[in-house]
Structures are given as C-alpha cells and as structure tokens.
C-alpha cells in the first residue's frame with residue numbers, strides 16, 4: 001500500500017514537471033518582425049472565426065474567399081511571408097507553407113459544401129488547416 005502511494009506520488013510529480021517545462025524552440029526575430037508576425041497571427045484567428053461562421057450560415061463562397069485571401073497561398077504576399085521566411089528554421093517554414101496550402105485546399109472544398117456530404121468535407125479540410133496552427137504552436141515560440 002505504502003509502496004503504491006509512493007509510486008503514484010512519483011508519477012504525479014513527474015507529469016507536473018513535464019507540464020511546467022516549455023520545450024518549444026525559441027525563434028529570435030527582430031522586434032518589428034515579431035510584432036508583424038503576431039499581428040498576422042491575430043488575423044489568422046479572426047479569419048478562422050469568420051470562416052467557421054460562414055460555414056454555419058451556409059455562406060460557402062464567403063468561407064472560400066476569406067480562407068484564400070487571409071490564410072491561403074494568396075495571403076502570403078500581404079503577410080510578408082517571403083520577407084520573414086529567412087528568419088525561420090526550416091521546420092517552421094515547412095509548417096507555414098503547409099498551412100497556406102491547406103487553406104487554399106479548404107477554399108476549393110468549401111465551394112462544394114452545399115452538395116450532399118460537402119459540409120463534412122469542408123470541416124475536414126478546415127481541420128487540416130488548424131492542425132498546422134497547432135503543430136507550429138507546439139514546436140516554436142518567438143518570446
């Protein structure tokens with residue numbers, strides 16, 4: 001009994017320590033670039049909100065348009081992606097490109113959301129976009 005208790009305390013202590021450690025890689029960006037990137041990020045979240053709302057309201061063309069212009073391949077120039085890419089580690093750049101590509105794929109899928117079964121496809125494609133947000137956030141930090 002006592003041994004069991006010690007074991008449980010040991011495991012618990014371990015997992016708390018693991019949670020407290022931040023193992024994300026720190027990416028050092030010049031301050032203005034960091035601010036620019038975080039401002040892009042806040043717009044990414046607003047765009048996801050708009051897209052999700054569009055889907056809920058059956059506004060599929062709007063969902064498609066928002067995703068392409070604010071998250072997709074077309075958004076890269078306005079977000080200054082080419083300017084920022086050289087400062088990012090290769091892995092981070094790869095996740096960033098995967099996100100832009102996934103958003104452009106969603107944009108195409110969303111147009112078909114009105115057809116039978118289309119909504120599931122659209123949400124599946126949206127999850128692919130969000131998977132890239134989560135993957136990058138788990139691996140990197142800028143401050």
Ligand code: HEC
Nearest residue numbers: 038041042044045092095096099132133136140141142143
């Ligand atoms: C290629 C990497 C990458 C991708 C992809 C990415 N992010 Fe981020 N995001 C970051 C990093 C790094 C931070 C800063 C985290 C830190 O330093 O703690 C951040 C921060 C944020 C923040 C906080 C902004 C602030 O003002 O502090 C939001 C909101 C955010 N991201 C939303 C998103 C959303 C939504 C997506 C997907 C549509 C996304 N991000 C995709 C890397 C990424």
